[in-house]
Amino acid sequence: MSTPMPTPERSPLDLPEGDPFGPHNLPYGVFSTADEPDRRRLGVRIGAYVLDAGAAAHALGSPYATLLDQPGLNPLLAAGRTAWRDVRRALTGWVTVPAHRPVVEPLLHPLDAVTLHLPYEVADYVDFYASEHHATNVGHIFRPDGDALTPNWKHLPIGYHGRAGTVVVSGTDVVRPAGQRKTPADPAPVFGPSVKLDIEAEVGFLVGTPSEMGRPVGLGDFREHVFGLTLLNDWSARDIQAWEYVPLGPFLGKSFQTSVSAWVTPLEALDAARVAPPARDFELQPYLDDSGEDELGGFDLRISVAINGEVVAEPPFSTMYWTAAQQLAHMTVNGASLRTGDLYGSGTVSGPEVGQRGSLLELTWNGRDPIDLEGGKRTFLEDGDEVTMTAWAPGPDGTRVALGEVTGRIAPNAG
Amino acid sequence: MSTPMPTPERSPLDLPEGDPFGPHNLPYGVFSTADEPDRRRLGVRIGAYVLDAGAAAHALGSPYATLLDQPGLNPLLAAGRTAWRDVRRALTGWVTVPAHRPVVEPLLHPLDAVTLHLPYEVADYVDFYASEHHATNVGHIFRPDGDALTPNWKHLPIGYHGRAGTVVVSGTDVVRPAGQRKTPADPAPVFGPSVKLDIEAEVGFLVGTPSEMGRPVGLGDFREHVFGLTLLNDWSARDIQAWEYVPLGPFLGKSFQTSVSAWVTPLEALDAARVAPPARDFELQPYLDDSGEDELGGFDLRISVAINGEVVAEPPFSTMYWTAAQQLAHMTVNGASLRTGDLYGSGTVSGPEVGQRGSLLELTWNGRDPIDLEGGKRTFLEDGDEVTMTAWAPGPDGTRVALGEVTGRIAPNAG
Incomplete structure (x- = not known):
């Protein structure tokens, strides 16, 4: 009897052709x-x-x-x-x-x-509001009688600080937050679990190299400070947010949880994905004017958002009005320092098309137009829903670079 | 010849009578x-x-x-x-x-x-807006045609996250921040060092014991989580803030620096200083209703604010509408967790009298009514000005408990 030659086992390093997590990626x-x-x-x-x-x-x-x-x-x-x-x-x-x-x-x-x-310790967490399509949609929904964009919107990248302590890794359940809400029809505020639990499809930028207080970081120093990026879901309770946010901005409507991918993609892996941001409508202050920068400010990331496995939106990151380099320059222009582990979110990514909107607020127009899923209609998230964001970008030589997914399932509020 | 007996040296522990940093204090x-x-x-x-x-x-x-x-x-x-x-x-x-x-x-x-x-590592930093007198003054100044208080103000303690990485110890210079500003008279935003650099006299509360995500901290658990308090100056650039803060709240107008005392006073040292907060105008949600709590929610702290050694305000902390326990309960009611080192500011402390206002914005009515100092008139802070906050509270048996001072000097923007 002769023993058959063993089939040589395929190495984990022999990747399928076109694997978007190939050696050109390495998150x-x-x-x-x-x-x-x-x-x-x-x-x-x-x-x-x-x-x-x-x-x-x-x-x-x-x-x-x-x-x-x-x-x-x-x-x-x-x-x-x-x-x-x-x-x-x-x-x-x-x-x-x-x-x-x-x-x-x-x-x-x-x-x-x-x-x-969670692969890093978050120092400060900042969230921006940098998609013109998103800000315009939100403006129309919440301030139907006013201008969609506030007068400052195209002059500076609007942002605010969020809660670093509740940034969690992909896969962590999202306990439905409770809080106060009050619609114009309510005579007094109502307390209970949020009935407008939403997502925000974002890209997070992770700071490596710190900076000193009093020393702004210029546009050209973006790559000296930012190590890489990650998908980010800025879970939002729209009813809590609507009642609390005037005049000092979002607080409990956001602070219960922010989910990030378990993977951080180094900036170098995305060199082939750099694109020019949209044309600017106003002349920018010099510290924000990127027209003379060597490096293109945008990233051609194609995001996909799925609820229970069904794709509901494909937001294109290339349409973002403000770039990550501009956000970093703005965040430090007042002398604020950077620390290793600072994380900042791009703001919800929404493109010009209906199917490119990165929040249910926009996709359902604040619940007016439910979307049809196989599991039933949705306005906002229901308990048990699982939301997964993925993305890819052009890599070198026709390859694709995938970003690691960020996912989370809604758990009921046990009250 | 006889050698005289040496005078026994006085021990540092033999304190002058009534020393407010006696053994009843121990920060x-x-x-x-x-x-x-x-x-x-x-x-x-x-x-x-x-x-x-x-x-x-x-x-x-x-x-x-x-x-x-x-x-x-x-x-x-x-x-x-x-x-x-x-x-x-x-x-x-x-x-x-x-x-x-x-x-x-x-x-x-x-x-x-x-x-x-700086005696602790700050985890998350939150700032509240809990003085009715302050919020009313600010409302009158910034929204003269509307109601002074927003509709939510007496239903929940309004707060927002600030920048933990720029919380610094007393004595650190404050570099005048640069940024964008735009008054209604300006056709376009202007960039430069702030011309409305201000103070906010606050009390900071320091969290010791962490809490889990999804588990709100009730009013009665305040002392399980909060270790002590400290004076806090929330330096504010009013011109930067006014242009940026709609719709997502303060960002660069605050994030350049927040100064805290080098001393943390344990809560136990202030047992004799507990007082009832002001009467509430509306019925509160159960998680905020402190009418049945054993412990009085307020603190009778008498704050003093001096510019270049001259007292400009004496804000009474006992007049704060929202208590630190209510702020903690609110901050976590959505399931947000606490970490060791979380710091939250009370918000500017202003009393009902003109001389009790904890910001130059209020003291000078946004620059309309300059205050007279020995060194000249002031609307907002000038380069070289040094601001020092001190405070004391009733201690046991007729003593006083002093809080450690917080001070800072304005340095020019080298820009």
Whole structure:
């Protein structure tokens, strides 16, 4: 009897052609395994696997072992742009050079066998309001008798601080928040679980390199400070927000939870996705005027929003009026400093078409026009609904770069 | 010849009668000394000295040595209310029991020989708007044709998130912020250093014990979570704020800097200062209704605000409409969690009298009525001005409890 030759097992590094999580992508995350649930490790996604980055760095004698053998991303964030570039170059080699395979392959964990965690400690969280289509829609809905855009809107990127302590990783349930609401028809405020629980499809930008108080960060220094980006769902209780937000802005209508992807995509992976922002309608103050910048300010990210698996919107990030570099310049022009781990959201991404709106507020026109899903009509979210955002962008040489998803399921308010 | 008997040196622990930093007070701070400038140590203020709390705990064999031998207050904050009480009791003994003097006295550092630091790491920073007199004044100034108070004002404590990363310790210069402003007379926004730089006299509340997401903190649990309080100056650029704040609230008009005292006064030191808040005009939602609470919600703190040494206002904290316990309950009623180091400001403290207004916006009615100082008239702050807030409250047995001052000097924008 002859033993048949074993079929050579396919390596996790032999990716399907066009895999959007190929070596041109390499987002960072933090994972733990079932046998060591309390040991968080920095990892890099490749295909459907996560590479234990610290273990690989040690095994390959990398000078970056100290930065990578960490329970979180903050040390690498703080290390600055040169380190970001060099580490990425090293990682690319580890997953592409055939000679490294015997070392690297045993350090790959299938994604479905690990737990993913929030990969960084959030310092300050800021949320912007940078889509003209979104702001116009919201203006028409909430202030039907006034101008859709406030007079300041095209002169500065409007933003506000949110709650850093309730930024959570994708997959965390969203407990329906309770709070006060009052419609014009109510004689007095009513208290109870929100009846207008909504999503906001956004992109978050993660700051690595800090800045000093009193020293504004100019448009051209965006890449010195921002490490990468991540999908972000700014869950919003529209009824709580509507009653509370005049005059000091959103508070409890937002602060219950903000979900971010478990993966941070380095800016370098998106070099092929840079596009010019829309034409500006007004001359901008010099600190915001990006007409002379070498680098295009926009990102051609195609976002998809699904409720219970059914796509309800495809917001195009390329249509955003204000860029992430402008937002960073604005945020610091008054002398406010940046810290490692600062996170800022783009604001809801909505395009000009109905099917490109990044919130149910807009998609259903504040509940007036329900949308039809297989599971029934929806105005706002119902308990048990699961919302998932994904996105991709053009990569080098015709490839696609996928962003890691952000998902969350609505849990009832136990009251 | 006979040598005269040496005069026994007076002990730093022999305080002048009525010293408001006596053993009934004992606020916490963090200091370093000239010979070890990089070694931050937790300290407790007694009179004009700071006790090296960790060194004292070790020398006296205290079980709290680990909590106190720290470079900051966060471990003690996280230890919870029982530890706070027990540590305070121990400290009181160390500075009052004569037998401890030989151990304790060498561990006292004169305040003028140490550097004080921000004593805690701020997690999230929230600012409220809880003085009816302040909100009414601001409403009259900014919305002269409308109702002074927005319809929600007496139904919920309005608040918003601020920038935690720019909370700094008393004594830090305030660089005049630059930004956009636009008065109705300006055809387009103007950029430059703020010409309406202002103060806001506030009291900050510091959270020790965290809470879980999805679990609101009730009114009765205030003392389980809040460790103590501190004076806070919420520096505000009124011109930047006026142009940016509709519709999402204050952002760059506030985020450049917030100054807090170097001292945190434990809640227990203020037991004799608790007072009832003003009568409420509307029935409150149950989560805010404090009419049945055992503990009085207000604090009888008498604040004093001086510019270049001249008192310009004496805002009475006892007049605040919303209490710190109500603010905490509101902040978490939507399920938002608390973290150790969360800091929330009361909002500007203004009383009913002109001389009790806690901002120059109100004191000068937005610049219309300059105030006379020895150094000249003021509408808003000029470069070089130094603003100092102090406060005291009734203590036990007719004593006074002083809060540590918060001070800051305006530095020019080098722009």
